[in-house]
Amino acid sequence: MPGRLSIFDDLAFKQDIAKKFGPFRDTVGLLNKRYNIAPTLNIPIYTNAKVYAYAHFGLIPSWASQRSSMQINARSETVFEKSSFKEAYKQRRCLIPLNGYFEWKKDAVSKTSKAHFIVSTSGDYFTFAGIYESWYDNALQKSILTCALLTTEPNEKIAKLHDRMPVILESNQWELWLNPRSSYSELNSLLIALPSDKIRYFPVSELVNSVKNNSIECIIEDLEVKPRQGTLF
DNA sequence: CCAGACGTTGTT
DNA sequence: GTCTGG
DNA sequence: CCAGACGTTGTT
DNA sequence: GTCTGG
Numbered sequence: 001m002p003g004r005l006s007i008f009d010d011l012a013f014k015q016d017i018a019k020k021f022g023p024f025r026d027t028v029g030l031l032n033k034r035y036n037i038a039p040t041l042n043i044p045i046y047t048n049a050k051v052y053a054y055a056h057f058g059l060i061p062s063w064a065s066q067r068s069s070m071q072i073n074a075r076s077e078t079v080f081e082k083s084s085f086k087e088a089y090k091q092r093r094c095l096i097p098l099n100g101y102f103e104w105k106k107d108a109v110s111k112t113s114k115a116h117f118i119v120s121t122s123g124d125y126f127t128f129a130g131i132y133e134s135w136y137d138n139a140l141q142k143s144i145l146t147c148a149l150l151t152t153e154p155n156e157k158i159a160k161l162h163d164r165m166p167v168i169l170e171s172n173q174w175e176l177w178l179n180p181r182s183s184y185s186e187l188n189s190l191l192i193a194l195p196s197d198k199i200r201y202f203p204v205s206e207l208v209n210s211v212k213n214n215s216i217e218c219i220i221e222d223l224e225v226k227p228r229q230g231t232l233f
Numbered sequence: 234c235c236a237g238a239c240g241t242t243g244t245t
Numbered sequence: 246g247t248c249t250g251g
Numbered sequence: 252c253c254a255g256a257c258g259t260t261g262t263t
Numbered sequence: 264g265t266c267t268g269g
Binding site: 209 | 252
Binding site: 001003059061063064069070071072073074075082083084085106148151162163164 | 238239240241242243244
C-alpha cells in the first residue's frame with residue numbers, strides 16, 4: 001500500500017506539464033520539499049482543470065462529514081463503481097508528481113518492518129494516477145482539495161516487496177488520463193503496472209518510520225548490516 | 234420505503 | 246450523493 | 252504507511 | 264488488540 005510519499009523537486013514536472021498542456025494555474029509556487037509525506041499532509045497535484053495545487057493526501061468524499069473517512073488508495077479494478085470514488089474517477093482525475101514512495105517489508109524472523117524507498121531507474125520523477133475531490137472543512141471554514149492514488153497488481157520487481165503498487169503513468173499517457181472524453185476502456189488500459197526495468201528500490205533508515213522526521217536521511221540508502229548477537233569474536 | 238454504509242492493506 | 250440491505 | 256494512544260471527574 | 268493522528 002503506497003502510504004508514504006516523497007517529493008522534493010517538481011521543476012522538471014512543471015516544465016513537462018507546460019510543454020504538453022500549455023499554461024496552467026500554479027497555486028503551489030516554490031515547492032515545500034518533503035522527503036517523508038504521511039497521509040493527511042498535502043501533496044501537489046495537477047488536475048484536469050489545468051490547476052497545480054496542494055491536496056490533502058487522503059480522499060474525502062464530498063458528502064463525508066468527517067476527515068477520518070478519507071482513503072489514501074483506490075483499487076483501479078473497482079474505482080469506477082465504488083460510491084466513494086466513482087464521481088471523482090469520472091470527472092476529477094489528476095497527476096501526482098513524486099520523487100519516490102516507501103514500502104515496509106516485514107521480516108518473518110525479527111517481525112520488524114524495514115522501510116524501502118522506491119524510485120525511477122532513470123533518476124526521473126514518477127507521475128502517479130490520482131483522483132481528487134473538494135471537501136468542506138468545517139474547522140477551516142472553507143473547501144479543500146483531497147486526493148487518492150490508484151493501485152494495481154505489482155510488477156515482478158515490486159512483488160518482492162508488496163502485493164500492490166501505485167499506477168504510474170508515463171508522459172505519453174498523461175493526455176488520455178486527464179481528458180474528460182476518454183472512455184472507461186481507454187482509461188482502463190492505463191491502469192497497469194509500470195514495467196520492472198523502470199523502477200528500483202533500496203532499504204532506507206528507520207528514521208522514515210516516524211512522520212515527525214522529514215530530513216533527506218529518510219531517502220538515503222541504508223547499507224548498514226545489523227550485527228548478529230554473539231558474533232563478536 | 235428508510236437506514237446505514239460508503240475503503241484499502243495486511244494480518245489472522 | 247448513491248447504493249445496498251432489510 | 253507507522254507511532255502512539257488507549258480515561259474520567261472535577262477543578263483550574 | 265485496535266483506533267486515531269500525522
